[in-house]
Amino acid sequence: MKQYDSLQLFNTQLLHAAILKKNPFHIGKHYSLKGVYYKEVTGDQNSAFYYFNQSKNYFLQIGDNGQVGKALLNMALIQQNFSDFFGSKETITESLQYLIRAQKTKYIASAYSVLATNHRKLLNYEDAIKYYNKAIEITDSEKDRFVYLNNLSAIYIDHKKYKKAIQGFKTILNNSLANKCVKNKARAIDNMAYAKWLSTQIDVENEFQKALNIRLKNKDLRGQIASYTHLAEFFANKDSKAAKKWIDKALIVSKKSNNPKAELDALKLLIKLAPLNLPIKNRYIILQDSLYKQELTVKTQFAKIKYDDKLKQEEILKLKNQKAKQETETAKQKAHKTIFLSSGIIILLIGCFVIYFLKQRYKREKIQETYKTETRISKKVHDELANDIYNVMIQLEDENKPELLNKIEDIYSRTRDISRENSSIDTGQNYPEELSDMLSSYTPIDTMLIVKGFDHINWEKISGEKKVTLYRVLQELMTNMKKHSQAKLVAITFSKSFKLIKINYSDNGRGITEKAINYRNGLYNAENRIKTIGGSFIFDSETENGFKAEIQIPN
Known part of the structure; x- marks a missing residue:
């Protein structure tokens, strides 16, 4: 008893720890041990059934x-002990589904044995025989197989197949385990004697007595009741x-072992011996009614x-489904919001891209239109104005007016410069050569031009608009140098990175003051041109310290 008290203490501690950790397995174990305690110690089978059911629910969770x-x-065993054979059959069938999935051979065999016993009590002998054979076939335990074979042979007695029953009991008694499992040995001896007597009515008193002696020696009360009953029938x-x-x-012995069913069977046999004994009949009726009401x-x-458990599980399932539905609905709403936001x-983004695209197109169109205008002006200046001035110069040569002729020649030269500055630019394969020629042509004879990194630039990957812009800006810088700075050295460095092309310009000319810059529209035009293609133009200059500029354009 102390061991069971220790079990209760340990079980309570297990529950507290399991609840704290929210561990369904250990909570299930707690209820399982509690079920064992009520089933085996207190005999409160109703409580045992309840706690086994509770443990089942926690194990289902995991x-x-x-x-x-x-x-x-x-x-199922508890239901069977209270003659609830239909209920037990239903429960054990459910049990088998889980045990087979878990491949618990020992317990599968036990479940088949319980199912067979239910069929036996319901007089379904063929089904009882089938499931006992399954239990015998599947079990790994020789001891359990010994018990199942004993039960199978006993069913053959119920089924009036005495020869099969006797053969089964002989097999049991010839097994080496017979001397180790004395209770089952005594049962086999007693049942074999009973089968012999039922089939041939021979004298088997000694065999009955032999079984009884073993049971008395081992204090097997249930076995003693069976022996006394068989001897009474004999x-x-x-x-x-x-x-x-x-x-x-x-x-x-029935009263001593608190076995009312055995007492009822004994009273039934006693009534056959003394049919007129009213006290015995009354005791039988009262006990039968009591057992019936209890069961x-x-x-x-x-x-x-x-049933309550089923309703509870259905409610839990309903709540889970509602939660899942809510989560699905929430997920849908979230998805809709995400889709809407996306x-x-x-x-x-498309709008920004369209705006950006339109702006870029506008810039390109503006650049192209400027370039076309410049080209048209250049052509017109060259074809019309320059030619007219040239004709006037020829006429004036005959009139011998050198001073006027020099002025007109200067106008002609400037006109040709304007034409050249605004002439068309080849942005194809010949662009590098044309750009290089332009830089060289704008360099005075007494000025040294140094160009670095020119060949490192992949000119084919640069758009036509950017090529034209770069050409015009460098042309403006070279023009500024030629006309105003009187530089003796000009350095232009080309370099590239992943995103940018950088051009550094510097000369050692007279430079220019900030005030003077305000009047140099050419430099501001150059800056605006570069900004139009998304680049930058930074210049720095002081009087007598030369002129520097840094150009950056997107690669």
């Missing part, structure tokens, strides 16, 4: 099929006094526990 199957197996038709003696012994009450309680962002 999908532990083996533990679920074992809990249901214990519940003497019933030839020695009623001896038969009554054995029945009385069966009644004493009915327990069956109802078992059914209620299972669509808005995409539309915004």
